[in-house]
Amino acid sequence: MGTIDLQITRQNASLRILVEDKLRQAISSGRFKPGQRLVERELCELIGVGRTSVREALRQLEAEGLITSYPHRGPVVSTISYEEARQLYSVRALLESFAGQEFAENGSNEEIVALLETVEAFEAAAKSGSGTRIIEAKTAFYDCLMTGSKNVFVKQMLTSLHNRVTLLRMTSMTQPGRLQNSVFEIREIAAAIALRDGDRAAALCKRHIEIAAKVALDYLSKNPVETSE
Amino acid sequence: MGTIDLQITRQNASLRILVEDKLRQAISSGRFKPGQRLVERELCELIGVGRTSVREALRQLEAEGLITSYPHRGPVVSTISYEEARQLYSVRALLESFAGQEFAENGSNEEIVALLETVEAFEAAAKSGSGTRIIEAKTAFYDCLMTGSKNVFVKQMLTSLHNRVTLLRMTSMTQPGRLQNSVFEIREIAAAIALRDGDRAAALCKRHIEIAAKVALDYLSKNPVETSE
DNA sequence: TTTTTGCTGTTTGCAGACAATCGGGTTGTC
DNA sequence: GACAACCCGATTGTCTGCAAACAGCAAAAA
Numbered sequence A, B: 001m002g003t004i005d006l007q008i009t010r011q012n013a014s015l016r017i018l019v020e021d022k023l024r025q026a027i028s029s030g031r032f033k034p035g036q037r038l039v040e041r042e043l044c045e046l047i048g049v050g051r052t053s054v055r056e057a058l059r060q061l062e063a064e065g066l067i068t069s070y071p072h073r074g075p076v077v078s079t080i081s082y083e084e085a086r087q088l089y090s091v092r093a094l095l096e097s098f099a100g101q102e103f104a105e106n107g108s109n110e111e112i113v114a115l116l117e118t119v120e121a122f123e124a125a126a127k128s129g130s131g132t133r134i135i136e137a138k139t140a141f142y143d144c145l146m147t148g149s150k151n152v153f154v155k156q157m158l159t160s161l162h163n164r165v166t167l168l169r170m171t172s173m174t175q176p177g178r179l180q181n182s183v184f185e186i187r188e189i190a191a192a193i194a195l196r197d198g199d200r201a202a203a204l205c206k207r208h209i210e211i212a213a214k215v216a217l218d219y220l221s222k223n224p225v226e227t228s229e
Numbered sequence C: 001t002t003t004t005t006g007c008t009g010t011t012t013g014c015a016g017a018c019a020a021t022c023g024g025g026t027t028g029t030c
Numbered sequence D: 001g002a003c004a005a006c007c008c009g010a011t012t013g014t015c016t017g018c019a020a021a022c023a024g025c026a027a028a029a030a
Helices: A005-010 A015-028 A040-047 A051-064 A082-106 A109-128 A131-148 A152-168 A178-194 A198-222 B004-009 B015-028 B040-047 B051-064 B082-106 B109-128 B131-148 B152-168 B178-194 B198-222
Strands: A067-070 A074-077 B067-070 B074-077
Touching: A015 A040, A015 A051, A015 A152, A040 A051, A051 A067, A051 A074, A051 A152, A051 B051, A082 A109, A082 A131, A082 A152, A082 A178, A082 A198, A082 B082, A082 B152, A109 A131, A109 A178, A131 A152, A131 A178, A152 B082, A152 B152, A178 A198, B015 B040, B015 B051, B015 B152, B040 B051, B051 B067, B051 B074, B051 B152, B082 B131, B082 B152, B082 B178, B082 B198, B109 B131, B109 B178, B131 B152, B131 B178, B178 B198
Parallel strands: none
Antiparallel strands: A067 A074, B067 B074
16 A cells, blocks of 8 residues: 555656756757757747746756856857866766775675676676667666765766766767777776775776776867767 | 946846855855755745746755755755765865865966965964954865866865855864864965975875864764754 | 947746645544 | 544745847948
């Protein structure tokens, strides 16, 4: 009897949240390209909600850095320069290595088991070759990693950074051979965590991101991000 | 005395931003205590703006973590538990030591000069004993430190963390003798940066925050944060 | 050609309205 | 008196119309 209301509480996600997710998804998927203007009225009829919900959702995305608002010209999807990308990967390396270390030193055994499972799922997804499955699996891995770090602030910040990486419209994994290396690196990270070797886990995380950064930045310097107009 | 028209014509800051700042300030200053409910209508007539502006400002503050919204009950000034405070100081140590290291290794000479000036201002403020001057000077120091780190993401994140620290309603500097030590530590940090000794700067920053964390957490475990009702 | 002027699309902000929902008090029953 | 069901006021969530301000642009004027 008491379990039925779960479905009901599910639906109490306010409209604003739904709009947020829709927009986030639209940006991540590339439907909205960096630089593109987001006209309020268009979004309203596109999503089918009133201005209030749209505007509040936009404020949220702006706070996350996914969009940038110019006074009296409205929001545009954020662009990210080469230099900013470099800085982004730099902090990401710092925070993820911290998360890895904390996980190794403070994570519960259950969390380690869960982490290993996400690694296996990631390997399977990589073999399958399905892009969406790979992204899902990688997201699950990071989610697990951040949760195990037992630091809500780190989790928040890393989530925000991950979202912004998608603005680059290129995961380092689209590079040939990169995916295989990525699988290997992640397996190593999980192994170090399972062995409770915090320093090694941190070093591996750092290295993992640094490699991804190098690939992404190299690509970026050759193929500038395609912006809308 | 022809300055009057400046105030009116210069509304380049949108109303929403002004409301944000007002609320942020009200929370930081303790006018709104953690746990206190923020009723929309009250805020509207208190600040003298419409609901639109208030609501959008609230969304922004929510994204920053300064307030927490419960569905159909509205926003509440965030409370921060002992465990969260510990996590907060933990990330702060990580990010600030990173900032210190980057500053030492990549900061310009002009920025170093500016940093040293903020240190002197801080010392002067400490001697004066004026609470507001001390806070201002410390803010200026951190602002300089973050800018010199040449990483907008770090700056953003640290600013957010600093804002949230004020929710604890207690700067570690209210403890006897702590202010003097703080002055000394900051002088050491700046000195290390001026000498371009990145590792030492990082270590000193880390230590500085860890001490502040210890003081704050000890205080917190004895005097729980006073919340409104 | 250059500057001024005015138009248009858009954001920004306000006010009012309505439904949904929550919390608390009241009522009714046992 | 205790307890459940119920109702009501307060508040949020959402929509819509309206007015003002502004940016960009094109046409008009110098």
